[in-house]
Amino acid sequence: MVKWAAKGLIALFILALVVSLYSVVGKISIEQKNRVVEISVPMHEVEALSRITGRRPVEILEEFRSAGLTSLAVEETTVKDMMNRGKILVLNGWQLLDYDSFFGVANNLVRDILSQKDFNPRSYYIFTKDREIYRKLKTAMASRGYDINAAEGGGIYVIQEVKGAGGFTEIGLGIDLDSLENARSLGLNIVVMLKGVKEKTAEEIKLLDELFDREMSVLVLQNNEMPRKVEAAELLLKAVKGKSIRLGLDEFKEAGNLKKFLQQNGYNAVRVYNRPPHRWMEEYLLAVRDRNDRLLYLHLFMSGDEDLVSYNKMHIKEIYNDVISRDFIAGVYPQKASVFSKTPTSTVATSLLPIMASMGLGLGVYHLLKLSGVLEKTALAVSYALILAMGLFAALDFSTFRSGASLLASVLYPCLGIYREMTIKRKHPSNYRQALKEGIFTLLRATGIAATGALLITGISGDVDFILGIEKFRGIKAMYISSFIIIALLYIKLQHGSIPLRKPVLSIGNLIAVALAGGILYILINRTGNFSVIPIPKWELYFRIWLEEVLPVRPRTKEFLIGFPALVLAGGLKNTERPLWSRLLMVTGLLGEVSMVNTFSHYHVNALISIIRSVEGLILGGFIGALALGGYYICAGKGMKANE
Known part of the structure; x- marks a missing residue:
């Protein structure tokens, strides 16, 4: 016995x-078949480089494309971004009173706010001259349960966040569609990054319908987040699955919360390398060759050389040469980054x-x-x-079983x-x-x-x-x-x-x-x-x-x-x-x-x-x-x- x-x-x-x-052979087969890599830079950094150098964004992108750039990353604009660009002004009630005390306020709309009997100095007041921003932000804040009042006058739009709770600066205001058109006209793939995804509501997802109708290579959900609210998550899944959009997974962020989403989307996903700009060139190759990343989400240098466009162009060229020399394929439109789908x-x-x-x-x-x-x-x-x-452990908790075994x-x-x-x-x-x-x-x-x-x-x-x-x-x-x-x-x-x-x-x-x-x-x-x-x-x-x-x-x-x-x-x-x-x-x-x-x-x-x-x-x-x-x-x- x-x-x-x-x-x-x-x-x-x-x-x-x-x-x-059998599993090893299958893994090797998957990895060897999927060797198309995209190299992208964010559009807002190209625009920043344009302001520094005085050259048009399209000219800069043409230079980068000749060096090996395959994709343009267009990031969702948030309230915080608009504040930094001077498109939105956020003040609380105390700050409004200070402005009036020191400089005087001639705008009738602001005068009306200050003269209200129930004026709350703890409230936040969000000012903009852009009607579209005003419309989207009002919809988003209302859907998130903020207590708001809205008014307009003299070409200025204002939203009062009554309770002064804050936390609205990460609200997304959509994607610059002109940037998408520029990418397509230059023959670049389009990578889109959505921000503040975790708190997005169903109404905010609906505002992105026009975006989902556009052809894109990869959709990156910042920090690998999913909407907490079930209805919003379902709408996002429906849009992504219906348009066969590939998700980008940031390799340095936890992605476990996306497991169910990816299973339902057929594992149509790409690993993404997204780190601050650096000159350790081996790291870019290691990301692609060793860690199976198929989208290099590069960031531009804004200092370090007199000719910043040429400096960044050389940087992109070196990365492109390192990757392609190892038998990887550049994801030049219409080719897209390889996905590790289920087999x-x-x-x-x-x-x-x-x-x-x-x-x-x-x-x-x-x-x-x-x-x-x-x-x-x-x-x-x-x-x-x-x-x-x-065997019993696997039946009870398969994920923990695999970790334990x-x-x-x-x-x-x-x-x-x-x-x-x-x-x-x-x-x-x-x-x-x-x-x-x-x-x-x-x-x-x-x-x-x-x-x-x-x-x-x-x-x-x-x-x-x-x-x-x-x-x-x-x-x-x-x-x-x-x-x-x-x-x-x-x-x-x-x-x-x-x-x-x-x-x-x-x-x-x-x-x-x-x-x-x-x-x-x-x-x-x-x-x-x-x-x-x-x-x-x-x-x-x-x-x-x-x-x-x-x-x-x-x-x-x-x-x-x-x-x-x-x-x-x-x-x-x-x-x-x-x-x-x-x-x-x-x-x-x-x-x-x-x-x-x-x-x-x-x-x-x-x-x-x-x-x-x-x-x-x-x-x-x-x-x-x-x-x-x-x-x-x-x-x-x-x-x-x-x-x-």
Whole structure:
């Protein structure tokens, strides 16, 4: 019975690997087919550049188009924008009184406001000379439940926000349709950004009907927001779906609230890179090549050179050349940025494949428990119980199931690979050649097992939801912490035969070791992810840029400089009689294995790029480890001669 149960785990493991490979191939296929990229700049920044340089916006756009610009981004105008442009004046009652006191107010409309018996100095008064702005703003404020009064006279329109609640400056007032016409006349695709989407009402969405009738390439909802009100969200979905409009997802903003919207819209979406202007040119390429962004939402430099038009033109040209040189296609009208739509592969993966891929966790748990001394029957029972629990968990909360299963795979298989190497007993190598051979095989065996976890992760969470970034793996820091806690406990057990809970632990040596390990782990955890409390030194940034320039893909320093060389050293220095240093090096080597698996937990990253990055890290790490091992043997040989 036990024998058949073990074979059953192997069969489930093979099934999980096949399913995961199927998902990997599907992901690679989707990513390789969708290689059309748009490069855009916002129209309001072009207008600002026009005011600075004295050149017409159309002339500037023609210059940019010749450099590789494919699209014009037209952003919705808000009350705040109109205030900055001098088209709207907002004053509260106290400020109106001050104006009257200091300068006197000749306008009859303002005189009427100040002479009202129920004049409220806390009210806000919104003045404009544009009737269309007045009409749209009055409709929007009324639909949002503001208590307003409206009046006009002498060519001035005013809306009183009676209670002085504020919060209306983010109200959208529509899109400049002339800018859309300019884009089309220049042969540019049109990208539209809606602002203040979260608070939009159904009436405000209806005001955008004329916009939705225009052909556009991508509709960006600022901050990846959806209207809170159900009716407004339904109207927006109806307009977007009815016109087959593709949504733009800002890669640096949370997009989980758009999941249902995108599902109903057939995942007709594009990942967008939208950051302040900068000259780190590699970042634009990384956004497209590594992170699957297909719309570069560039921003213009308003200073830094005497000829700002030429300066920005050169900037666009450099980005265009970098992207196109990597076999991407410019989204020149009528071509549009590629979308990562649902495919038959990803549709099946959403429901069934992740559960099947998670079954591969059972064999890993079984072997890790057996290696740590747990009875075989108990290990089998725990493994099958885990598989059953995963299936039940998936039925209750599919999204959380995928996060939990991915976290377990990312911790389990790196720890299994390292601990298995710790338990292998072999003779101490007698020369450098034998040591190098053993070191390389140690690295390959541990990495091969860890790579199983990376493969299963892709099978569990490799569909379009994760490619677009709608769902994300949020356990990266937990992955590192859990892995090192588990391997530390297993190391202690291996060294002492058991975890010595009854022995005193507050010795000076133990406290120093714990403090050192805690400090290293703290630095490691803070350096993991997109944001770090500990600043990255400039030399390291330059080193990263250099690696990106000389190699096809920049490998992770945790892998090729620390983790993988440590495993080569650990294997080469293995001594059954004195295993302490070899095992400590293997604990260090866990860093490389967890980092490699972490690469594949970034599901929005191109799969081929992740594979190349890991292979590069493995080769470089093995080479550096071989050099370090050679250095050890040279020093050891000199030491022996000196003793003689």
